[in-house]
Amino acid sequence: MKLTLPPLVSAASFQRALAAFERVVGKGWVLATDEDRDAYADIYAPGSENEWPASAAIAPASVEEIQAIVRLANEYKTPLWPTSRGKNLGYGANAPRMPGTVVLDLGRMNRILELDVGLGYCVIEPGVGFFDLYEHLQREKAPLWMSVPGNAWGSVIGNALDHGIGYTPYGLHARNLCGLEAVLPDGDLMRTGMGAMHGNHSWNVFPLSFGPDWTQMFTQSNLGIVTKAGVWLQPEPEATTVLTWDIPNEEDIGWVIDTVTPLKLSGVIDQNVFVPSWLGKLVLKGQRKDFWDRPGAIPPSRVQELLKQHNLGYWQAQVRLYGNEAVNRAKADVVQKAFARHLPTPPTQEHWKLGEPLSQFDITAGVPSAVPLQMSDWVGGRGAHMGFSPVVPASSKHVLGQLQRSRKIIAAHDVDFYASFTVSGRFATNINMLMYDRDNAQQVANIRKLFNALIGETAQAGYGEYRTHLGWMDGVNDTFNFNSHAQRRLNERVKDALDPNGILAPGKQGVWPSVYRDRAGTGGPA
Amino acid sequence: MKRALLFVWFAAAAVCRADPTPPAVKGPAGGPPPILPYQMRTLLPAGDRQSGGKDGRVLFSNRCGACHFPGGMGTNLLTKERVAAGAAPESGLLTNRKDLTVDFVKMVVRRGKLAMPRLTRVDVTDAELDAIAHYLGKTGG
Numbered sequence: 001m002k003l004t005l006p007p008l009v010s011a012a013s014f015q016r017a018l019a020a021f022e023r024v025v026g027k028g029w030v031l032a033t034d035e036d037r038d039a040y041a042d043i044y045a046p047g048s049e050n051e052w053p054a055s056a057a058i059a060p061a062s063v064e065e066i067q068a069i070v071r072l073a074n075e076y077k078t079p080l081w082p083t084s085r086g087k088n089l090g091y092g093a094n095a096p097r098m099p100g101t102v103v104l105d106l107g108r109m110n111r112i113l114e115l116d117v118g119l120g121y122c123v124i125e126p127g128v129g130f131f132d133l134y135e136h137l138q139r140e141k142a143p144l145w146m147s148v149p150g151n152a153w154g155s156v157i158g159n160a161l162d163h164g165i166g167y168t169p170y171g172l173h174a175r176n177l178c179g180l181e182a183v184l185p186d187g188d189l190m191r192t193g194m195g196a197m198h199g200n201h202s203w204n205v206f207p208l209s210f211g212p213d214w215t216q217m218f219t220q221s222n223l224g225i226v227t228k229a230g231v232w233l234q235p236e237p238e239a240t241t242v243l244t245w246d247i248p249n250e251e252d253i254g255w256v257i258d259t260v261t262p263l264k265l266s267g268v269i270d271q272n273v274f275v276p277s278w279l280g281k282l283v284l285k286g287q288r289k290d291f292w293d294r295p296g297a298i299p300p301s302r303v304q305e306l307l308k309q310h311n312l313g314y315w316q317a318q319v320r321l322y323g324n325e326a327v328n329r330a331k332a333d334v335v336q337k338a339f340a341r342h343l344p345t346p347p348t349q350e351h352w353k354l355g356e357p358l359s360q361f362d363i364t365a366g367v368p369s370a371v372p373l374q375m376s377d378w379v380g381g382r383g384a385h386m387g388f389s390p391v392v393p394a395s396s397k398h399v400l401g402q403l404q405r406s407r408k409i410i411a412a413h414d415v416d417f418y419a420s421f422t423v424s425g426r427f428a429t430n431i432n433m434l435m436y437d438r439d440n441a442q443q444v445a446n447i448r449k450l451f452n453a454l455i456g457e458t459a460q461a462g463y464g465e466y467r468t469h470l471g472w473m474d475g476v477n478d479t480f481n482f483n484s485h486a487q488r489r490l491n492e493r494v495k496d497a498l499d500p501n502g503i504l505a506p507g508k509q510g511v512w513p514s515v516y517r518d519r520a521g522t523g524g525p526a
Numbered sequence: 527m528k529r530a531l532l533f534v535w536f537a538a539a540a541v542c543r544a545d546p547t548p549p550a551v552k553g554p555a556g557g558p559p560p561i562l563p564y565q566m567r568t569l570l571p572a573g574d575r576q577s578g579g580k581d582g583r584v585l586f587s588n589r590c591g592a593c594h595f596p597g598g599m600g601t602n603l604l605t606k607e608r609v610a611a612g613a614a615p616e617s618g619l620l621t622n623r624k625d626l627t628v629d630f631v632k633m634v635v636r637r638g639k640l641a642m643p644r645l646t647r648v649d650v651t652d653a654e655l656d657a658i659a660h661y662l663g664k665t666g667g
Contacts, residue, residue: 028576031647035636043643059648086646093643107648108575131592135566153592284602360564360597367564370592370599376641377603383641 001037004053006078006100007516014055017076021058021102024068029108032056040086040103042095042470044376044384046436046451047444052095052470054081057103063181063189063227069104070225071187073503079516080104081505082225084126084158089151089373090387091162092470097507098519104225106155113228114204117142120233121178121204126157126226130368137233144233145366147171152368157229161219163467165422165429167364169234169322171272172424174219176232179203182224185499189227192218204230220467222505223498237322238354240365241332243347245339246313247275253403253421254396255342256317260423261394263338268331271320271364272424278303278312279418279433283375285310288416296414320364325353381437386447388432388454390463394423402430402463409457410434413450429466455479474521477510492517567591575651582661585654586621593642594620603641620662628663632656 005014022030031040032055040057041049058080060066073080079096082104086094096103110127115136124133130152137144147166149159160173170176180192190196192215195203207213218224247256256275263269282291291306292298298306307314319335321328336347352358358365363372376383388406392398399421410417410432418433434450436443451472455465459479468476480487491511495502502513512520568587571580586594593600596619605618616622635655638644650658 028651029648036647039636039644039646043638057646057648089643094646105646105648107646129592131567134564138564138566357561357563360562368592371597371602372599373641374599374602377606381640 001034001041001050001053003032003034003037004050004055004100006055006102007098007519008077009100013076014078017072017078018056020072020076021069024065024072025058025060029059029061030056031059031105040094040096040105042093044089044093044386045095045438046384046386046447046469046471049095051099052092052097053099054094054096054103055100057105059105059108061108063183066104066106066183066225066227067187067189070183070185070503073102074186074501077501077503078102079503079506080225081508082106082126084155084161085129085153086158087129087151087154088158088162089153090385090469091467095470097470097473097505098516101506106225106227109227112136115140115142115144116204117144119205120144120235121230122233123179123204123228123230124156125228126155128156129154130156130159134366134368143236145170145236146233146368147173147176148363148366148368149173150363150372151370152363153370153373156231157226160229160231161226163220165272165424166366167272167274167422168320168366169270169272170232170366171422174216177215177219177229178205178207178232179230180215180218180226181228182218182226184224185501185504190214190224220509222508222511223494225504234322234366236354239323239325239328240352241321241328242318242350242352242364243321243332243335243339244316244318244350245343245345245347246311247315247317247343248313250314250403251400252342253315254400256315257394257399257421257423257428258396259338259342260317260319261426263335264394264423264425268334269319270322272422273317273319274364274420274422275315275317276420277418278307278314278316279416280420281312281316282306282310283378283418284371287380288378289380297411297416318364375433375435379435379437379443381439383435384438385433385435386451386469387467388434388451389465389467390430390458391427391466392430392463394426394428398463399428399430401461402458405457405461406430406432406454409453410450413446413453415446415450473507473510475510562597565591565595565597567595576653578653578656580653580657582657582659585650586658586661589650589654589658590620600642623662624664626663627665628659631659631662635659 018030018032037054040054042052058069060069079101081096081101083094084106106126108127109125111125112128114123130148133146133156147168147170149164149166160177164173165171179195183189193209193213194200194206218226260273292302321331358367361369392402407417420431421428434447436447455475464479465476495511496514499513502515506513506516568584570588601618605615608617609615632655635645
């Protein structure tokens with residue numbers, strides 16, 4: 001990819017900035033060839049990767065190097081886009097929002113600084129991936145479990161900062177963060193929570209602070225670069241029981257949610273309960289063409305045939321119970337009785353006890369895997385996906401409404417329907433996977449149109465997304481419109497106060513510093 | 527024995543699921559379902575990641591193992607691709623391939639291939655990639 005300069009920076013000034021960055025990190029860690037720029041493009045880009053081009057990447061090895069880079073970035077007015085490991089696939093990967101931004105790749109900062117087995121937490125750097133932390137826990141024989149997202153190739157911190165979710169009792173990843181260290185846009189270094197006191201022993205165990213706690217200020221934000229985080233880990237359970245039901249009909253999702261939510265709120269179920277639709281099962285059995293050889297969405301009659309043929313329900317509900325075996329048995333009894341009021345077929349049961357091996361695909365046991373990414377092969381070619389991810393209250397009224405609305409919009413665009421609802425307590429996250437072939441221009445154009453329609457109509461109905469791709473950050477930001485976008489005004493005032501040169505991740509989540517504010521709404525989908 | 531084990535791995539890999547559910551892996555008729563345990567990667571060696579003379583086997587494990595060990599995403603997709611092309615299923619494991627060249631390995635890592643994203647020079651440095659490519663690229667070149 002050819003060089004796209006940062007806005008407001010001349011070619012000569014850019015070269016001087018790169019030379020200055022090299023003096024900080026060493027020559028080999030400023031990456032600015034055409035091939036490097038390709039590697040920092042959004043590999044799943046819905047359209048041309050040139051829409052979100054990086055000008056270069058810098059890979060620091062320490063907090064001090066980050067501070068020095070940030071100060072230079074202010075001097076040379078070169079904006080920085082921090083990424084932890086850059087594997088935010090489906091949401092923009094490691095590409096920056098504003099063309100020409102320099103990616104600050106924290107992948108080299110991958111130390112596990114502390115592991116407290118008794119209190120169940122670790123302190124890590126942003127480059128630590130789920131695989132790295134998992135293997136560290138195994139090597140240390142630490143009786144602790146992680147929570148992992150569907151694609152566990154990425155960074156533990158990066159995923160939590162982007163509000164990622166997993167499927168264990170620790171599945172709300174941003175809530176596992178306890179005590180952050182962050183470099184501010186002027187190069188200053190601060191710690192959140194009790195970490196604000198030098199040498200405080202409670203930094204990574206007390207989730208609040210004396211005064212306001214700024215931890216959430218650094219999630220999905222462009223107000224600082226997180227350089228360390230305390231991350232809570234789940235004590236390894238003595239045993240688990242997995243109950244799995246195939247749920248026959250589309251509208252059954254209503255009673256499933258109304259059954260799971262009270263059990264979750266009352267503490268019978270601890271985990272985030274994941275309920276995917278049938279396509280989640282088919283994507284690994286073959287490619288789309290093996291099941292339906294025409295371009296449009298698979299018609300309902302064919303879907304029914306496939307469900308029969310592959311012995312699938314429209315949904316699958318699965319509950320895992322963690323802890324003491326006798327307690328799990330009693331909980332399983334409660335959960336089964338609740339489901340039996342709606343579905344006579346009993347669930348399949350799988351039992352696991354401490355000491356027995358876990359499968360490498362056991363995501364509800366916190367085992368990291370990249371296998372779910374295999375779904376990119378479903379459409380064939382250079383397959384990719386984007387996730388449309390609104391959050392709804394966890395009750396049948398809201399879930400069925402959301403299902404019917406998105407179902408209708410997706411069908412109107414003639415695209416296969418693949419949705420999941422994850423019940424995390426009082427809310428459910430509805431992820432709609434939209435899969436496309438990156439080289440099929442018509443498909444890409446259709447997916448973009450579809451994405452716009454989903455955002456608009458869902459917001460109209462009173463729901464918003466929890467996370468989105470680079471190209472729709474402005475669009476989703478726009479939907480948060482209480483009191484004529486009061487939150488945006490606050491975000492912009494804070495941004496300008498802390499980052500007057502606008503050097504940290506301009507446009508992230510639709511928050512633009514004044515210096516680039518005229519770019520809001522540009523570069524995204526038409 | 528090794529071959530038989532591999533076959534079980536692939537049979538299991540073929541039915542693994544795309545979502546966070548434990549695998550309903552079916553073993554030989556009548557037997558208990560085999561468990562595919564997590565395979566640990568070798569630690570990344572300490573020291574300068576940009577200097578030469580590295581051990582490609584160790585680096586392949588550390589840098590590529592998350593997807594290219596048995597049961598991994600890359601292995602599963604390559605197995606499908608290889609079988610469709612009439613090759614043996616075990617050739618889905620890169621370490622079993624005899625036809626890879628050094629240049630081809632480097633090209634795929636830097637340019638990506640179908641579902642495989644490009645890797646940056648922070649993911650895999652040029653020195654690391656050189657060692658990995660020579661380890662996998664058994665036909666030289």
